[in-house]
Amino acid sequence: MTPSAETTGTDRSRGLSTQEADARRARYGPNAVAEAKVPLWRQLLAKFWAPVPWMLEAVILLQLLLGRHVEAAVIAALLVFNAGVAFLQERRARDALALLRRQLHVTARVLRDAQWQRIAAEDLVPGDIVHVRAGDIVPADLLLFDGAVTLDQSALTGESLPVEAGAGNPAYAGSVVRQGEASGEVTGTGAHTYFGRTAELVRTASAPSHMQRTIFAIVQRLVLFDSLLVGLVLIYALRHRLPLLESAEFALMLLVASVPVALPATYTLATALASLVLSRKGVLVTRLPAVEEAAAMDTLVSDKTGTLTQNTLTLAGVKPLAPEADEAAVLRAAALASDDATQDPLDLAILVPARARGLLRDAPPRADFHPFDPTTRRSEGIYTVAGRAWHAVKGAANVIGPLCRLDAAGQAALEAAERQLGASGARVLAVAAGEAQDLRLLGVVGLADPPRADAADLIARLRTLGVRVHMATGDALETARAIGAQLGLGERVCEARGAGLRDVESCDLFARVLPEDKHAIVQALQQRGHVTGMTGDGVNDAPALRQAELGVAVASATDVAKAAAGVVLTEPGLAGVLTVVREGREVHRRMLTYTLNKVLKTFEIVVFLTLGLWLTGGFVMSSTLIVLLLFTNDFVTMTIAGDRVQPAPRPQRWRVGALVGAAFVFAALCLVFSFGFYWWGRTAWGLDPAQAQTLAFLILVFTNQANVYVLRCDGPLWSLAPGRWMLRASLADVVAVTLLAGLGLLMAAVPWTLVGVLLGATLGFALILDQVKRFVFPRFAIV
Structure with a gap:
């Protein structure tokens, strides 16, 4: 139902009642656009429409052309099984993401039952009275009736220029409030907004992450390597007049062997499960790649207020600088340049002591107020005194000084007072008052925001993990240095411009930082x-x-x-950053194990x-056995996504050459063992060609199992217990292929004793490979 004229005329001093809001929500629905849901049957069929399924479907067709109907049926069954597993795993990942989305909705300030409150944006209804301010996403279509804002509608219209909006103007859902604040009445919600959608916070980036790019780069190399081998196989087959269809089928299976069938599901599942764990620990993930990017992070630039400090500002001191001003006059002017409605911690820290001292009892009538703006770095109250406009201004000392046209002596006195108050870590604001063209500097106020009790310890723990923490603050150099010393960050202070950015690594702290400077620091x-x-x-932190x-x-x-943000x-x-770093490194370790195992x-x-x-x-293996081999291997390797791992003690980077080199060493050793046992088993046990194919299949299945357990940790393979699902999948895999080989199902039967000997030999080989790992991992800097 479309909102009608009955929704207008809400009492702007009381807002809607809860009962009326509930009734309108039932009538108009939630303030959200229903997502287009793909039917489950289409999601499942999509698993059969991709390069890997195409190749397997081609193999099935070749089997049918060769008259091998049983083999074709087996491969088709395995293809269906793999599609089902991938479908269930991706659905599990989607369920985890859906849970995160429910926690990441935009909130709105709304007037209900004569009280301002914060509610989920999706609970807004037409007629609600909403207040927006700089940094907000407009939660629904509004008709503004008070205040003025600058709106960024580029995400909606593509127009990069900001739009000014005041009383009587609309503000459309999805716009970003860049400056100012205003109140408005909701005129449209959900699908009935002007642009047909609500502003939703969750934005899952589709750009590939470092991990995805690295893994796919490795896969490309594997496909090129396998293509070379396929060419050699076809040349050999033509020279020796092997059956053409069988040769083409074998060559196609070599290509299938190099394609990471389980990669998308494993990657999505690993990051989604990690995001779910993080959500229980107070960290909400907005983009999945951010989880594994945290594993590589070696530098963190942290805000000071509220992150490193308690964000509970108190008045630390007042220093008059004008002959006619005392502490009370300075504090009173600072309070007149503040406003409760902004809920700015700086304003509140000044207003509380000013009211306690009775300095605002005879305050003149206020004509206008300009809240703190990051671009001007000051706030200003305009009052009517003796029929003329009188201004009270407070802000950064290097901003207020020039406004007052200080001479050299006055500027020096201001800087000395700033250093004196800032030496203890207080944030210093200059205060001026007077007519617009004749502002006089009255003095400075210091506001203390002590460090959080856990900040120094968390910084030290991040340092032990190889992450260096820099502090960025708008405070003066002396204030930044004092806080940095208390937190153990160091005392080398720079400004985020000029020489400070040219030698950025030598700076422990960045002072006098403007919001746009943060982007430059990161770059x-x-x-x-x-x-x-x-x-x-803040809104201006978004680019950084x-x-x-x-x-x-x-x-x-x-x-x-x-x-x-990513999180x-x-x-x-x-504490949340420490958590995401550790979780990210666990994800990296899981995907490292998967990648190494895949290349090997x-x-x-x-x-x-x-x-x-x-x-x-x-052909030492039939195409049916090759397909069965790939799926039995992937059945285990997909469980790596939830395996128990030990996170690395330092930042992790993806090194393609090192990964391929280490995998090649392990593969060479595996080939020596595999060929040795194959030739011994074939000759010593007198196996016929069909039985030899079964033996080759068992060797490759069991060595893959050994590789997973050897590569999953840096220490001895018994030093870290595997995850529950991995252990169950391994046992099921070994039992299943052993029964198939011993009973002669889908393959020629081989003696049970031979299977037992192979299992024992593989276990012994795994222990040898585990010792070799102690030299290979450090040599290639794998961890």
């Missing part, structure tokens, strides 16, 4: 090769949060900052099958 660190994290809370590999929106962040903290402080397995399988063809003159 400077990235140009020096650092993977950088950034914490922020988006630029950083790991953008972190703190607990008090605006909706725009949350939308730009959102729900608790103040840096590809080298081993394709080289074994190719050399087997050259040395025996025949």
Whole structure:
């Protein structure tokens, strides 16, 4: 139902009642656009429409052309099984993401039952009275009736220029409030907004992450390597007049062996499960790649207020600088340049003591007020005194000084007072008053925001994990240095411009930082090769949060900052960053195990099958057994996504050459063992060609199992117990293939004793490989 004229005329001093709001929500529905849901049957059929399924479907067709109907049915059954497993795993990941989405909705300030309150934006109804301010995403279509704002509608219209809106103007859902604040009445919600959608916070980026790019780069190399082997196989088959269809089928299976069938499901599942764990620990993930980007982060640029400090400002001192001003006059002017409605911690810290001293009892009538603006770095109250406009201004000393046209002596006195109050870590604001063209500097006020009790310890713990923390603050150099010393960050203070950015690595602290400077700091660190994290809370922090590999929106962040960040903290402080770093490194370790195992397995399988063809003159495994081998292997490797791992003690980077080199060493050793046992088993046990194919299949299945357990940790393979699902999958895999081989199902039967000998030999080989790992991992800097 479309909102009608009956929704207008809400009492703007009381807002809607709860009962009326509930009735309208039932009539108009939630303030959200229903997502287009793909039917489950279409999601399942999509698993059969991709390069890997196409190749397997081609193999099935070739089997039918060769008259092998049973083999074709077996491969078709395995294809259906794999599609079902991938479908269930991806659905599990989607369920985890859906839970996160429910926690990441935009909130709105709404007047209900004569009380201002915060509610989920989806609960807004037409006729609600809503207040928006800088940093908000407009939660529904509004008709403004008070205040003025600058709106960024670029995400909706593509127009980059901001739009000014005041009383009588609309503000459309999805717009970003860049400056100012205003109140308005909701005129449209959900699908009935002007642009047909609500502003939702969750934005899952589709751009590939470092991990995805690295893994796919490795896969491309494997496909090129296998293509070379396929060419050699086809040349061999033509020269030796092997059956053309069988040769084409075998060559196609070599390519299938190099494609990571389980990669998308494993990657999505690993990051989604990690995001679910993080949500229980107070960290909400807005973009899945941010989880594993945290593993590589070696530098964190942190805001001071509320993140490193308690965000509970108190008046630390007042210093008059004008002959006619005393402490009371300075504090009174600072209070007149403040406003309760902004809920700005700086304003509240000044208003409370000013009222306690009775300094505002005879305050003149206020004509206008300009809240703190990051671009001007000051706030201003305009009052009527003796029929003329009188201004009270407070802000950064280097901003207020020039406004007062100070001479050299006055500027020196201001800077000395700033240093004196800032030496203890207080934030210093200059205060001026007078007519617009004749502002006089009255003095400075110091506001103390002590460090959080856990901040120094968290910084030290991040340092032990190889993450260096820099502090960025708008405070003066002396204030930044004092706080930095208390937190153990160091005392080298720079400004975020000029020499400070040219030698950014030598700076422990950045002072006098403007919001736009944060983006420059992040870029400077990235140009020096650092993977950088950034914490922020304001609308102007959004570019820096988006630029950083790991953008972190703190607990008090605006909706725009949350939308730009990769993760959102729900608790103040840096504890959430420590949590996401550890969880990210666990995800990295799981995917490292998967990638190493995939490269090793590809080298081993394709080289074994190719050399087997050259040395025996025949195919050492049927296409049915190759497909069964791939699925039994993936059945276990997909469980790596939830395996128990030990996170690395330092930042992790993906090194393609090192990964391929280490995997090649392990694959060479596996090939020596595999070929040795294959030839011994074939000759000593007098196996016929069909039984030899079964033996080759068992060797490759069991060595893959050994590889997973050897590669999953840095220490001895018995030093870290595997995850419950991995252990169950391994046992099921070993039992299933042993029964198939012993009973002769889907393959020729081999003696039970031979299977037992192979299991024992594989266990012994795994222990040898585990010792070799102690030299290979450090040599290739794997961890």
